[in-house]
Amino acid sequence: MSFLAGHLDLLLLVSVCLLLMAGFPVAFSLGGAGLLFAFFGSLAGITPTLGAIPLRIYGIVTNEVLIAVPLFIFMGFVLERSKVAEDLLLAMGWLLRGLPGGLSLSVTLVGALLAASTGIVGATVVTMGLLALPTLLKNGYRPSLACGSIAAAGTLGQIIPPSIVLVFLADQLSNAYQSAQRDMGYFAPEPFSVADLFAASVLPGLVLVGIYMLYQLLAASRQKNRDVVSLQTPAPGSGRAALLFSLCPPLFLIVCVLGSILAGIATPTEAAALGAAGAVVIAGARVSKSRLLPLGLPVLSVLVLAGVLASGIRNAEGLSGTVVVVLAIAASLGLFAGLLANFRTLQMQGLLSGIVQKAVEMIAMMFAIMIGASIFSLVFRDLGGDETVTSLLSSLPGGTLGAMLAVMAVMFVLGFFLDFLEIVFVVVPLVAPVLLQMPMADGSLMSPAWLGVMMAVNLQTSFLTPPFGFALFYLRGTVPASVRTMDIYRGVIPFVAIQLLVLVLIYWMPALATWLPGRLYP
Amino acid sequence: MARYLDWIDRLNRAAGRLAGWFILAMVLIQVLVVLLRYVFNIGYLWMQESVLYLHVGLALFAAGFTLLNNVHVRVDVFYQTAAPRLKALIDVIGSLVFLLPLCVVIFWKSLPFVAASWSVLEGSAQPSGLPAVFLLKTSILCFALLLGLQGLAFAIRAFDALVTGETRQ
Numbered sequence: 001m002s003f004l005a006g007h008l009d010l011l012l013l014v015s016v017c018l019l020l021m022a023g024f025p026v027a028f029s030l031g032g033a034g035l036l037f038a039f040f041g042s043l044a045g046i047t048p049t050l051g052a053i054p055l056r057i058y059g060i061v062t063n064e065v066l067i068a069v070p071l072f073i074f075m076g077f078v079l080e081r082s083k084v085a086e087d088l089l090l091a092m093g094w095l096l097r098g099l100p101g102g103l104s105l106s107v108t109l110v111g112a113l114l115a116a117s118t119g120i121v122g123a124t125v126v127t128m129g130l131l132a133l134p135t136l137l138k139n140g141y142r143p144s145l146a147c148g149s150i151a152a153a154g155t156l157g158q159i160i161p162p163s164i165v166l167v168f169l170a171d172q173l174s175n176a177y178q179s180a181q182r183d184m185g186y187f188a189p190e191p192f193s194v195a196d197l198f199a200a201s202v203l204p205g206l207v208l209v210g211i212y213m214l215y216q217l218l219a220a221s222r223q224k225n226r227d228v229v230s231l232q233t234p235a236p237g238s239g240r241a242a243l244l245f246s247l248c249p250p251l252f253l254i255v256c257v258l259g260s261i262l263a264g265i266a267t268p269t270e271a272a273a274l275g276a277a278g279a280v281v282i283a284g285a286r287v288s289k290s291r292l293l294p295l296g297l298p299v300l301s302v303l304v305l306a307g308v309l310a311s312g313i314r315n316a317e318g319l320s321g322t323v324v325v326v327l328a329i330a331a332s333l334g335l336f337a338g339l340l341a342n343f344r345t346l347q348m349q350g351l352l353s354g355i356v357q358k359a360v361e362m363i364a365m366m367f368a369i370m371i372g373a374s375i376f377s378l379v380f381r382d383l384g385g386d387e388t389v390t391s392l393l394s395s396l397p398g399g400t401l402g403a404m405l406a407v408m409a410v411m412f413v414l415g416f417f418l419d420f421l422e423i424v425f426v427v428v429p430l431v432a433p434v435l436l437q438m439p440m441a442d443g444s445l446m447s448p449a450w451l452g453v454m455m456a457v458n459l460q461t462s463f464l465t466p467p468f469g470f471a472l473f474y475l476r477g478t479v480p481a482s483v484r485t486m487d488i489y490r491g492v493i494p495f496v497a498i499q500l501l502v503l504v505l506i507y508w509m510p511a512l513a514t515w516l517p518g519r520l521y522p
Numbered sequence: 523m524a525r526y527l528d529w530i531d532r533l534n535r536a537a538g539r540l541a542g543w544f545i546l547a548m549v550l551i552q553v554l555v556v557l558l559r560y561v562f563n564i565g566y567l568w569m570q571e572s573v574l575y576l577h578v579g580l581a582l583f584a585a586g587f588t589l590l591n592n593v594h595v596r597v598d599v600f601y602q603t604a605a606p607r608l609k610a611l612i613d614v615i616g617s618l619v620f621l622l623p624l625c626v627v628i629f630w631k632s633l634p635f636v637a638a639s640w641s642v643l644e645g646s647a648q649p650s651g652l653p654a655v656f657l658l659k660t661s662i663l664c665f666a667l668l669l670g671l672q673g674l675a676f677a678i679r680a681f682d683a684l685v686t687g688e689t690r691q
Contacts, residue, residue, distance in 0.1 A: 023601025023609070024616030025594035028673075032620020035627055053628060054635035057662050061578045070580055071552065074545055266556070269573075273552030280549070305561055332557050339553070343546070356542040361593045364541070364584035368594060368669075375624070417597050 008044065009385035012037040016376065017417075026422055027365070031372030034379040041383055048382040056374045061367065064269070065171045065194060070363045071272035072164050075279040077355045077362075079250065082283030082346065085114055086131050087246035093135070094243065101220025103139055104149040107132050108212045111153025112160050112205070113254055125154030125471045129478030143483045145219050148491025151471045152212060152498075155463050158420060159456045160205040161198035162258050162275075165420045167268065169456060170197035172424055173448040176432030184437055192448045194268045195261050199517040200449035202262070204457060204506055211498050219494075245291060253278040262520060277339050284342025287349045294345060298338035304331035366421060373425035385430070393434045400438040400446070404507070407431050408458050415462025419470065423459060440510045453513040454506060461499035464492050523678070530675045531590055537668055538587030544576040551576070567650045578658055582665035586672035610684040617677035625670030632662045 016033045020026060038048035060066075079085050089110045096102035096109075107128060114124055128150045136146035158165050174192040181189035257275040260266040266274070285295035308328050346352040380386075396402040407427070414423050432451060440446050463470040466489040475488060506512050552573050558564040588594055601609060636659045645653035683690045 019620075020597045021600055022612050022616070023596045023604070024612055024620060025589075025596050027594055028616065028621040028624055031624045032616075035623055036619065050627065050631055054632035054659075054662055057628070057632070057665070058635075058659060061581045061661075062574060062658070064574070067548075067573060067577045070545055070577060071549060074549060269552065270556045273549055274556060276549045277553045305557075309561065328561050332561065335557070336550075336554075339550070353542075356545060357538070359545055360538055360541045360580065360584045361588045361591060363545070363580055364588040365594050367581035368585045368588070371628075371665075372624070419595060 008037060008041055008046070009380055009383040009388050012376075012380055012383060012385070020417060025368075026418065027368035027372035029372070030369070030422070030426070031375040034372075034376035037383065038379045041379070046383060048379055050378075052378060053375060056378060057371055060370050060374060063171065065167065065174075068194070068268040068272040069164055069167055069366065070359065071269065071276045072162065072167070073362050074355070074359045075272065075276040076164075077358050078276070078279040078283045078346075079114075080127055081351055081355045081358070082286050084246070084250055084279070084283055084286050085110070085127060087286070088113070088250050089128070089131055090135075091243050091246040093132075095247070099217065101141075101145075101216045103132070103136055104141060104145060104216045104220060105213050107136070107149045108153045108156070108209060108216065111150075111156045112209050113251065114157060124157045125151060125474040126478055128154050129475050133479060133483075137480070137483075141220075142491075143487040144491035145216070146491070147475060147479065147483060147488040148493075148495050149212075149216060151464055151469075151475050151488070151492050152495035154475070155460045155471050156205070156209065156212075158460045158463075159201050159208065159453070161201055162261060162268070162271070163201075165424065166197050166201060166452070166456065167194050168421060169424050169428065169452050170194040172428040173197065173432055173452050176428060177436055177448040179433045180436035183433065195264065196449050196517045196521065197452045198258070198268075199262055199520050200447075200513040201453050201456060202516055203512050204453050204502065207505070207512065208457070208498070208502050211502065212495065215494055215498060245285075249278075249282045249285075249295070253282060264521070280339060280346065281342045283351075284345040287351065288342075288345045294338065294342050298335055298342075301331040301334035301338060304328075305335070369421050370425055373422060376426065377429055380430075389430045390434050393431060400435075400440065403435060403438060404454070407435065408454070408503075411455060411458055412462045412465075415459050415470070416465075416468035420459055420463075424455075428455070441508050442510050444510075447510065447514050449517050450506070450510045450513040454503065457499065457503050457506065461496060461503065464496050464499065466492060527675045527678060530671045534586040534590050534668055534672050537583045538590075541580045541584040541587070544580045544583075548573055548576045548580070567646075567648055568652050571646060571652045575652065575654075575658060578661055582661045583668065585665055586668035589669065589672045589676055606689045607684060607687050610680045610690070613680035614677055614684055617673055617680065621673040622670060622677065625666045625673060629663060629666035629670065632659075632666065636660050636663055 012033065015037075016030060019029050019033055022029075035050075038050060041048050089106060092110050093103040093106035096106050099105060111124065111128060114127075132150055133146055136149070137143065157163055170193065177192045178189055181187075253275060256278070257271045260274075261268050261271045281295060281298045285291045288294050304327060308324060308331070343352065346355070377385075393403045393406065396406055398405070411423055411427055414427065432448070435451060436446050436448060438446050440450060464472070466472060469492070472488055472492065476485060479488070551569060555565075555569055555573065558566070558569075601612065604612070636656070639656040639659045642656075643653070644655040644659070645651065646655060679690060682688075
């Protein structure tokens with residue numbers, strides 16, 4: 001009995017894993033199991049500090065960093081539901097039709113771009129599976145290559161910024177980094193921001209996309225019936241204008257959102273709000289009959305505003321000053337009018353309420369998980385879990401490599417059962433403060449940016465790995481009966497191998513993750 | 523009984539709709555804040571804080587609504603293929619052991635926290651901010667209450683399904 005009481009922390013961990021498997025909602029299982037063990041703990045003479053619960057919840061919901069999340073989620077659902085994402089995929093496939101495997105390359109590219117929108121494995125994989133798989137199969141792709149491409153591209157959303165999960169990961173890492181620095185005696189550590197992690201994941205993301213595409217080119221050109229692969233897909237919509245319309249605005253939007261965050265012009269929240277507004281404009285124009293006015297008015301207004309800002313005549317005196325102010329006000333009004341009109345269009349088409357409901361549900365779910373996980377970790381800490389994890393990690397042989405291998409393996413296995421968020425909220429606060437005091441492969445102190453990228457790529461790999469990978473379950477729900485489960489498994493194995501290769505690469509070349517943030521924010 | 527359950531559903535549907543308006547307002551107000559700040563060099567703290575208030579409401583008010591629609595994420599490796607009765611059993615036990623105690627404890631532990639804020643009508647830490655931090659903190663109680671009520675309805679319906687063996691929606 002006293003053995004049990006002394007190891008309540010480990011018991012809690014094990015029982016949560018078992019309880020989660022039963023299938024009760026994750027958020028409540030985490031929080032409820034935490035409370036249950038707090039009760040056991042009080043029986044064993046450990047007084048848990050449950051009084052901190054309201055402070056924790058208040059801290060979570062008023063965390064300024066996370067205000068960007070609802071806005072990004074809204075943006076994602078707008079792009080998905082209005083079929084802007086679908087158009088983008090088809091248009092890109094049509095552009096790349098000359099290359100061997102052009103359509104599968106397009107799947108990878110669009111997957112990387114849609115990263116911006118959802119960042120949730122399920123949504124992207126399902127969208128791509130429904131859209132691209134029939135087209136891929138019709139064009140003579142092997143089912144395995146087609147399925148592998150879609151599952152892999154769908155999970156890219158996790159690592160390529162501005163992904164929502166990276167926002168959460170950055171927030172957790174930032175706390176861990178502060179406490180690691182304090183433990184080492186630095187009391188004024190550099191802050192670690194969302195922009196840092198975004199910047200860190202750009203290069204590894206590009207490397208991943210590059211190797212994916214290289215593999216797809218090779219695999220497609222090795223196929224016997226090459227002619228079938230490069231078969232012409234019909235041009236989407238009518239003519240060049242439609243093609244431009246489906247390609248340019250979403251690309252421009254994503255580049256602007258990411259660019260303004262990385263360049264430090266806008267905070268993630270500001271960029272996300274503009275991104276959401278931009279998505280509404282593009283979607284409204286997509287579903288309305290005439291595309292010119294709904295898109296034209298806001299774009300024109302933005303151009304005028306950009307002109308006012310860039311030319312620096314904002315501070316002009318006298319008459320010209322008045323003219324500039326009037327111009328700026330008119331453009332702002334135009335922008336708002338255009339935005340509201342497009343909201344109205346979406347509503348008239350019956351899309352808006354569905355988008356809003358999906359977004360609300362996802363946001364509520366995420367915050368419920370955060371609250372549950374924070375109660376869990378509160379109790380876990382009170383039961384001595386922190387010391388247990390610390391002593392476990394530092395007693396592993398092999399220093400950083402051993403500790404990283406252990407953490408990565410645990411997260412990889414957890415990835416079979418849990419989604420990115422739960423893992424981030426439960427595991428990162430436990431292990432990151434310890435890991436961040438260890439050196440990286442190049443000898444310097446571990447950077448939170450590097451750790452974040454390693455974790456993100458690792459989890460992405462886990463979601464792809466048969467037979468439990470999340471992405472594969474989602475994909476199997478969308479494939480036609482002609483595609484066998486084994487096709488899916490066989491198709492993703494090369495991609496899993498690529499992922500592992502990149503993971504090893506990042507481990508031995510930390511600069512891949514740390515170089516860009518170092519350059520952007522010295 | 524069915525009438526009370528229906529009443530809870532309607533309450534949480536209203537809360538979900540309210541949260542929907544919050545997200546639309548968040549987008550519009552944040553765009554306005556950006557415009558004012560970057561183009562006109564004007565910044566209103568209360569306006570920026572109102573986005574935070576909406577965000578808090580959005581995060582906390584819709585938890586019950588999400589439970590009503592049964593879209594809180596589950597580990598469905600095993601649950602998905604389970605028989606309706608077994609699913610109902612898992613939901614009954616889960617609600618009684620996890621969900622309802624969780625809501626009760628959150629409500630009970632937050633009560634003094636919120637009461638302290640009300641007793642001084644706590645305002646923003648910044649002088650020009652919104653003077654309603656006590657309302658912000660009260661939303662934690664709303665979270666526990668809305669989720670707890672819906673959890674109760676959820677448990678009763680699951681129990682019903684456990685007895686009758688019928689499939690729930």
